[in-house]
Amino acid sequence: MVTKIENEKMEKALEAKAAVVDFSATWCGPCRMLAPVMEELSEELKGKVDFYNADTDENPQLAGKYNIYSIPAVLVFKDGQLVGSSVGFRPKADMKAFIESKLG
Amino acid sequence: MPQRYDIAIIGTGPAGISAAITAAVRGKTILLLGPAALSEKLSRAEKIENYPGLPAISGADFARALSAHLDSLGIRITDGRVGAVYAMGDWFGIQAGETTYEASAVILACGVAQGKPLPGEEEFLGRGVSYCATCDGRLYRGKTAAVLAYCAEAAKEAEFLATLCARVLYFPVGRAPIPRAENIEVIRELPRAIAGEGKANAVLTDAGAREADGIFVLRDAVLPERLVPGLATEGERVAVDLSMRTNLPGLFACGDAAGRPYQYVKAAGQGNTAALSAVEYLSKR
Numbered sequence: 001m002v003t004k005i006e007n008e009k010m011e012k013a014l015e016a017k018a019a020v021v022d023f024s025a026t027w028c029g030p031c032r033m034l035a036p037v038m039e040e041l042s043e044e045l046k047g048k049v050d051f052y053n054a055d056t057d058e059n060p061q062l063a064g065k066y067n068i069y070s071i072p073a074v075l076v077f078k079d080g081q082l083v084g085s086s087v088g089f090r091p092k093a094d095m096k097a098f099i100e101s102k103l104g
Numbered sequence: 105m106p107q108r109y110d111i112a113i114i115g116t117g118p119a120g121i122s123a124a125i126t127a128a129v130r131g132k133t134i135l136l137l138g139p140a141a142l143s144e145k146l147s148r149a150e151k152i153e154n155y156p157g158l159p160a161i162s163g164a165d166f167a168r169a170l171s172a173h174l175d176s177l178g179i180r181i182t183d184g185r186v187g188a189v190y191a192m193g194d195w196f197g198i199q200a201g202e203t204t205y206e207a208s209a210v211i212l213a214c215g216v217a218q219g220k221p222l223p224g225e226e227e228f229l230g231r232g233v234s235y236c237a238t239c240d241g242r243l244y245r246g247k248t249a250a251v252l253a254y255c256a257e258a259a260k261e262a263e264f265l266a267t268l269c270a271r272v273l274y275f276p277v278g279r280a281p282i283p284r285a286e287n288i289e290v291i292r293e294l295p296r297a298i299a300g301e302g303k304a305n306a307v308l309t310d311a312g313a314r315e316a317d318g319i320f321v322l323r324d325a326v327l328p329e330r331l332v333p334g335l336a337t338e339g340e341r342v343a344v345d346l347s348m349r350t351n352l353p354g355l356f357a358c359g360d361a362a363g364r365p366y367q368y369v370k371a372a373g374q375g376n377t378a379a380l381s382a383v384e385y386l387s388k389r
Contacts, residue, residue: 087230
């Protein structure tokens with residue numbers, strides 16, 4: 001399951017041992033294509049990493065804080081620390097390998 | 105639900121047309137995407153000396169013959185510039201302008217990207233540099249966007265940006281058409297580089313620096329690995345095997361996109377192989 005971040009509140013993601021935050025927007029084509037990929041990965045990596053989605057229009061301060069200039073942008077956090085980011089669509093196997101490589 | 109085609113073929117040069125002909129003859133539903141006027145490069149070729157059966161044919165005549173062949177099979181070209189192909193697992197999403205098409209298999213026959221990226225272009229990609237106005241335009245709402253226009257569709261994309269941005273700086277390169285909107289400034293200076301600090305913030309030309317918050321680089325052909333996220337390449341060519349298979353199941357490449365030699369007869373042959381491989385792939389699913 002991918003949890004929606006609302007009202008700029010992503011404390012839960014930062015408190016988690018491992019979290020992935022997908023910054024995206026409803027009007028962005030690649031974001032729409034990536035959404036089902038992230039949904040599937042959230043099931044495949046259940047228990048290892050929590051998945052979140054932050055709409056950049058609804059969470060502009062978060063997008064500014066994390067320097068989101070192009071979306072979709074997938075940020076990986078480990079114990080609240082940003083450990084990696086990836087911009088743009090990636091096929092599922094690629095995205096999974098990227099996330100796992102950042103979590104070590 | 106949009107229609108899901110059996111095979112989407114991207115490119116209207118000899119490789120793409122050959123693939124479309126074979127796929128259509130094999131009874132597959134196809135989407136042939138590319139410039140409706142066929143590959144511009146082809147029409148401009150002066151003389152083709154080595155295409156079997158068509159001695160010393162001109163590029164323009166060859167293009168007409170290909171068009172007539174498509175017509176005879178009832179194959180229509182869907183006019184458009186493909187921005188991205190998304191591998192979704194057992195299907196593909198193909199974004200062209202505002203439309204996303206769906207297909208079970210894809211044949212890339214989009215030729216080879218000409219020209220090197222500008223200094224700073226790759227460094228700032230995703231950090232102020234974008235290849236897609238419809239994807240990233242809204243991130244620059246109320247700000248200044250620059251459009252480096254290397255292709256015909258750039259004018260339309262600049263007009264779209266003008267509805268969102270406070271100002272659009274438009275740099276027409278070559279024969280790019282001129283967009284119309286009050287807040288578009290046409291700047292007739294050749295872009296030389298993209299500059300910035302952490303994030304792109306200016307287009308450098310011979311005349312100096314032009315500041316912008318977002319810089320959209322719009323070319324006819326984008327590098328294959330940009331066109332298809334996750335696609336394996338070797339230098340500027342898509343990595344393919346002898347069946348024209350790429351590293352992504354269901355995605356095939358042929359013609360100049362698959363590497364040298366850049367010859368029409370080789371392109372047509374590879375298009376045929378790619379189509380047969382796609383048909384086989386579909387039958388095994």
